[in-house]
Amino acid sequence: METALQWARGPIFWTAFAFMILGLLRLVVITVLDIRHIMRDAGDKSLPVGQLIRTTLSWLFPVRRFTHRITYSLTTIIFHVSIIIVPIFLGSHVMLWERSIGLSWPTLSTTVADVLTILAVVTALAIVVQRTIFADARRLSRFQDYAIPLLIAVPFASGFVAMHPTMNPFPYEATMLVHVMSANILFILIPFSKISHCLLLPFTQFVSEAAWRFPSDCGTQVAVALGKEKQPV
Amino acid sequence: MNSRLNILKSILWAIVGVWAVVSVARFVRGLGATTNLSDGAPWGLWIGFDVMAGVALAAGGFVLAAIVYIFGLERYRPFVRPAILTAFLGYAAVAVGLLYDLGLPWHIWHPLINWQHHSVLFEVAACVMIYLTVLTLEFAPVILEHPIFKHRIFKTVYNFLKKATIPLVIAGIVLSTLHQSSLGSLFLITPGRLHPLWYSPIIYVLFFVSAVGLGLMMVTLESLLSGYFFRHKVDTSRLAGLGGAAAAVLSLYALIRLGDLAWRGVLPQAFSGNWQGNLFLFELGVSAIIPAFLLMAPRIRRSIGGLAAASVLTVLGMIGYRLDTSIVAFLRPEEAAYFPHWMEFAITLGIVAAFGLIFIFFVEHLRVFEHHDDDTATAKRYFPIPVEASSVRDFGQRSWRGPAWYSLVAIGTAAITLVFLPEHIRSGDLHRAESVSGVRTIEGLRLTRASQEGTRFAVPAEDAMAQFAVPGADPVLLMVIDGNRDGNLVLFDHESHRVREGGAGSSEKECGVCHHMNKPFDRNTSCYECHRDMYNPTMIFDHTSHTAAMGGNEGCVRCHRDPDAVKTADNIRPCYDCHADMVADGSTMIQAPPKDGLRWQAPGYRDAMHGSCMACHEKRMAADPEYYSAQFVRCDNCHNADYDTELRHLSPYATLSQAAGGE
Known part of the structure; x- marks a missing residue:
C-alpha cells in the first residue's frame, strides 16, 4: 500500500500533471489554428473584441443569470469557487509544492478549507441531482456531464476524511491512495473532457462569436447559390 | 490520405515526445545523471552514432554533387536534391547531437575563436561548421523556390546562389574529403586503445572510401523509402547505375582494409575466433563484401528487393563500423565498461526522428523529388495546413491524423516518459543511492x-x-x-x-x-x-510502524496534536517526549529538549x-x-x-x- 502510494504521488502524479499541462497547451495551439482557419473563411473579418470580453466575463461571473434558474446558478458558482480555491490554496498542498519546487504562496485556514471542501462535495452531488430531475437539462446532458462532477467529488471527500483521521473509517494510506489517484485521473481527463473549459472558455466564446458572423448580404448569396431567388423563405 | 506515411509520422512524433522530455532531463541535470559515460568511457553512443555515423550517412550529398556537377553525369540529377537535403539535415543533426554530448554545450562556438592548430578535432569542427554553411547555401535555392519567397530580394539571392552552384559544390567536395577522413584521423592518436583490427595508420583512407560507398547506398535507400512512403514509382535503372558504382567503391574499401591488415600482419587475428575477430568479419561482411557481391549481379541491382537488401546491409554495416571504431573495439579500463543508458538511446533516436520529420516536411512542401514537379499538386500542398479537429468537439470524434493527432501522440509519449525517468532526475539528488556498511x-x-x-x-x-x-x-x-x-x-x-x-x-x-x-x-x-x-x-523515522503502534487513525492526533496545523514533521509533539532513552548517555551532540529534538x-x-x-x-x-x-x-x-x-x-x-x- 505504501509503495503504491509513493508511486501514485511520485511518477504517476508527474505524468498526469504533465498530461494536463501539455494537453491544455496542445488544445490552445489547436484552437488558435482553428480560429485562424475560421477567420480566413469568415465573411466578416472584423473582430468583436468588446463583445467577446463581455460574454466571457458574463459567463465567468454569471450574476445576470440570477434572474432565473437561481438555484442552479448558485450551485455551480459555489462548486466552481470551491474546487478552484481549495486544491490551490490548501496548506498541505502548498507545502508539497514548496518541498518539490521551492515555491509557496498564502494558504487557507483549515476551517475555511474544511467548509469549502464540504461545499464542493455537496454542490457536486447537487449538480448531478439537478441535471437528473429537470427534463430540459437531462435532454442536454451527456455521460460525462454526470460522471465528471461525481469524479471531482472523490478527491475532495477522500481528502477531507484524510485530514480528519478521527472520523475516517478507512486506513490512512488507503484514503490517500484514493485521494491521489482520483486526482491523477482527473488531471489526465482535463484536456480530454469538458473540464478543458477551464482554459478554453475565452477561445470557445471567440469561436462561436467569430464563426457566426455573416457578411451583410449573405442571405441573398445563399438564395442565389440554391437557385431560390425571390422565393419566400 | 496516405496511411503508410501517417503511421511513419505517428511513430516519429511518438519518439519526438520521449526525446523532448529526456532532452530537458539532459540539459537540466547534466551528463552524469542521464548517461552511462564516465572518465574511463568518455565517448559513447552520442559520439559514435550521432557524430561518427551521422557524418558518414550524410556523405551522399558530396558524392552525388560530384557525380552530376563535376563528372557531368546528368542522368543522376534527380538524386542530387534528396542527397543534398539528407546531407544538410544530417550535418544539422550532427551539430545538435554534439550539443548533447558537450559537457558545456554553450561553449560550442569556442573553436570559432580559439583556434587549436594542432588538434584534429579543431579541423573536424572547422570543416563541419563550414560545410554546414555550404550545404545551407546549396539547399537554399530549393527553399527559395517556394511561393512564399516571391519578394524581389529572394529572387536576387536565388539567382546568385544558382550561379554559385559550381564553386559551392567544389567547396563541399573539398570540405567533405577533408573531414570524412579526419574523423578517422582522430583515432591515429589511440594506437594502444583501439583494437588492432580497427586501428590502421591509413584509417583516414578507410573512413573516406567507406563514406563514399555508404553515401551512394544511403541515396539508394532514401529513394526506395520515399517511393514506399509517398507511393511513387522507383527509378530502378538509375539506381542500378548508382549500385554498380557502389559495388566498385565497397569492393575497393574491403580490399584496402584487408590489404592493410595483411600488409601489417594483423589479419590472422580476424580468424582467431575471439569476439573481436568475429565482430570484424561480421561487420566487414555486412557493410561491404555481401552488398558488393549483391550489387555486382546486374539482375539483383535492377530489382527493388536486391537494392533494398544491399542498401540496408551497407547502411547498418557502416554504422556498425563507426560504432565499433569509437565504442565497441575501443579498449577501456576494466571498471569503465560502457553500455548506453536508455536515455542515450532516446536522445539518439529522437534526433533521428525529429530530422526525419523535417525531411518529410521538406519533401511534402518543396520540390525535392523529381516526380513532385507537377506544379499544381505542389501548390495545393502549401496551404492551408489542414487542421481537421475542432477543439470544441469531443476527443473520440477527432480524426486520427493531422496536427491534432500527431500532437496527441507526442504529448502522450512525453508524459508517459516521466514515469520511467530515474528518481534522481525527478528529485534532483545528484548522488545516486550508495548504501553504507559498518566498519x-x-x-x-x-x-x-x-x-x-x-x-x-x-x-x-x-x-x-x-x-x-x-x-x-x-x-x-x-x-x-x-x-x-x-x-x-x-x-x-x-x-x-x-x-x-x-x-x-x-x-x-x-x-x-x-x-x-x-x-x-x-x-x-x-x-x-x-x-x-x-x-x-x-x-x-518509520511512520507506518508508529501508526500501527498508536492504534491506526485514532493515533494520528497523539503526535499531530494541533488540528489546524499541516500534519508534517515540523508540527509534531517532540519525539523526546516518548523516546528520551534514545539519546546516548552524556551526548553533547543531541541534548535534552528544548535545545534539540530527536x-x-x-x-x-x-x-x-x-x-x-x-x-x-x-x-x-x-x-x-x-x-x-x-x-x-x-x-x-x-x-x-x-x-x-x-x-x-x-x-x-x-x-x-x-x-x-x-x-
Missing part, C-alpha cells in the same frame, strides 16, 4: 612522531607484525572506516580517542562526545545503522563522519594551537592515500576481519 577492524601499528606531524598508522602483513613492533610503534586495533567500500578508507584509532576524551576508567561519560543516538532498546548503535547512505540523508532524518554517512570528526578537531585546534600541528585539521590527517595502498599491497584482504559494526 571493520584491523591490527596495525601507531607511529608517534617527535616532529609533531601527528600520528600515523602502519598496517604490516599479519605475520610481520612482531618484527615491526619497536619502541614508538605500538600495536593497536584500528577501525577501517570505508562506508561505501570503494577502497578509499580512513583508519581510526577508537581506543586512543576514547582514552583521550577522559575514559581511562570505565565511566563511559566520554562516549557521548561522538555517540549521540541509539535505536530503541539498543545501547551502542553504530553510525551506519542510521546514516545508511553514503551521501543522501536517511529517513530514520531528528527524523539522519544525514548522509560522509556528512555525518565529517560533521562529527572535523567539528571536534577544529574545536581542539582553536583551543590549543600550540599543541597541535597544522596537519591536525587538514584533509590528509585522516584521508591518507598511503593507507589504501598499504592495505591493498601489504595485506590484501587478509587481515580485514569482517566485524561489521564492531567497535
Whole structure:
C-alpha cells in the first residue's frame, strides 16, 4: 500500500500533471489554428473584441443569470469557487509544492478549507441531482456531464476524511491512495473532457462569436447559390 | 490520405515526445545523471552514432554533387536534391547531437575563436561548421523556390546562389574529403586503445572510401523509402547505375582494409575466433563484401528487393563500423565498461526522428523529388495546413491524423516518459543511492612522531607484525572506516580517542562526545545503522510502524496534536517526549529538549563522519594551537592515500576481519 502510494504521488502524479499541462497547451495551439482557419473563411473579418470580453466575463461571473434558474446558478458558482480555491490554496498542498519546487504562496485556514471542501462535495452531488430531475437539462446532458462532477467529488471527500483521521473509517494510506489517484485521473481527463473549459472558455466564446458572423448580404448569396431567388423563405 | 506515411509520422512524433522530455532531463541535470559515460568511457553512443555515423550517412550529398556537377553525369540529377537535403539535415543533426554530448554545450562556438592548430578535432569542427554553411547555401535555392519567397530580394539571392552552384559544390567536395577522413584521423592518436583490427595508420583512407560507398547506398535507400512512403514509382535503372558504382567503391574499401591488415600482419587475428575477430568479419561482411557481391549481379541491382537488401546491409554495416571504431573495439579500463543508458538511446533516436520529420516536411512542401514537379499538386500542398479537429468537439470524434493527432501522440509519449525517468532526475539528488556498511577492524601499528606531524598508522602483513613492533610503534586495533567500500578508507584509532576524551576508567561519560543516538532498546548503535547512505540523508523515522503502534487513525492526533496545523514533521509533539532513552548517555551532540529534538532524518554517512570528526578537531585546534600541528585539521590527517595502498599491497584482504559494526 505504501509503495503504491509513493508511486501514485511520485511518477504517476508527474505524468498526469504533465498530461494536463501539455494537453491544455496542445488544445490552445489547436484552437488558435482553428480560429485562424475560421477567420480566413469568415465573411466578416472584423473582430468583436468588446463583445467577446463581455460574454466571457458574463459567463465567468454569471450574476445576470440570477434572474432565473437561481438555484442552479448558485450551485455551480459555489462548486466552481470551491474546487478552484481549495486544491490551490490548501496548506498541505502548498507545502508539497514548496518541498518539490521551492515555491509557496498564502494558504487557507483549515476551517475555511474544511467548509469549502464540504461545499464542493455537496454542490457536486447537487449538480448531478439537478441535471437528473429537470427534463430540459437531462435532454442536454451527456455521460460525462454526470460522471465528471461525481469524479471531482472523490478527491475532495477522500481528502477531507484524510485530514480528519478521527472520523475516517478507512486506513490512512488507503484514503490517500484514493485521494491521489482520483486526482491523477482527473488531471489526465482535463484536456480530454469538458473540464478543458477551464482554459478554453475565452477561445470557445471567440469561436462561436467569430464563426457566426455573416457578411451583410449573405442571405441573398445563399438564395442565389440554391437557385431560390425571390422565393419566400 | 496516405496511411503508410501517417503511421511513419505517428511513430516519429511518438519518439519526438520521449526525446523532448529526456532532452530537458539532459540539459537540466547534466551528463552524469542521464548517461552511462564516465572518465574511463568518455565517448559513447552520442559520439559514435550521432557524430561518427551521422557524418558518414550524410556523405551522399558530396558524392552525388560530384557525380552530376563535376563528372557531368546528368542522368543522376534527380538524386542530387534528396542527397543534398539528407546531407544538410544530417550535418544539422550532427551539430545538435554534439550539443548533447558537450559537457558545456554553450561553449560550442569556442573553436570559432580559439583556434587549436594542432588538434584534429579543431579541423573536424572547422570543416563541419563550414560545410554546414555550404550545404545551407546549396539547399537554399530549393527553399527559395517556394511561393512564399516571391519578394524581389529572394529572387536576387536565388539567382546568385544558382550561379554559385559550381564553386559551392567544389567547396563541399573539398570540405567533405577533408573531414570524412579526419574523423578517422582522430583515432591515429589511440594506437594502444583501439583494437588492432580497427586501428590502421591509413584509417583516414578507410573512413573516406567507406563514406563514399555508404553515401551512394544511403541515396539508394532514401529513394526506395520515399517511393514506399509517398507511393511513387522507383527509378530502378538509375539506381542500378548508382549500385554498380557502389559495388566498385565497397569492393575497393574491403580490399584496402584487408590489404592493410595483411600488409601489417594483423589479419590472422580476424580468424582467431575471439569476439573481436568475429565482430570484424561480421561487420566487414555486412557493410561491404555481401552488398558488393549483391550489387555486382546486374539482375539483383535492377530489382527493388536486391537494392533494398544491399542498401540496408551497407547502411547498418557502416554504422556498425563507426560504432565499433569509437565504442565497441575501443579498449577501456576494466571498471569503465560502457553500455548506453536508455536515455542515450532516446536522445539518439529522437534526433533521428525529429530530422526525419523535417525531411518529410521538406519533401511534402518543396520540390525535392523529381516526380513532385507537377506544379499544381505542389501548390495545393502549401496551404492551408489542414487542421481537421475542432477543439470544441469531443476527443473520440477527432480524426486520427493531422496536427491534432500527431500532437496527441507526442504529448502522450512525453508524459508517459516521466514515469520511467530515474528518481534522481525527478528529485534532483545528484548522488545516486550508495548504501553504507559498518566498519571493520584491523591490527596495525601507531607511529608517534617527535616532529609533531601527528600520528600515523602502519598496517604490516599479519605475520610481520612482531618484527615491526619497536619502541614508538605500538600495536593497536584500528577501525577501517570505508562506508561505501570503494577502497578509499580512513583508519581510526577508537581506543586512543576514547582514552583521550577522559575514559581511562570505565565511566563511559566520554562516549557521548561522538555517540549521540541509539535505536530503541539498543545501547551502542553504530553510525551506519542510521546514516545508511553514503551521501543522501536517511529517513530514520518509520511512520507506518508508529501508526500501527498508536492504534491506526485514532493515533494520528497523539503526535499531530494541533488540528489546524499541516500534519508534517515540523508540527509534531517532540519525539523526546516518548523516546528520551534514545539519546546516548552524556551526548553533547543531541541534548535534552528544548535545545534539540530527536531528528527524523539522519544525514548522509560522509556528512555525518565529517560533521562529527572535523567539528571536534577544529574545536581542539582553536583551543590549543600550540599543541597541535597544522596537519591536525587538514584533509590528509585522516584521508591518507598511503593507507589504501598499504592495505591493498601489504595485506590484501587478509587481515580485514569482517566485524561489521564492531567497535
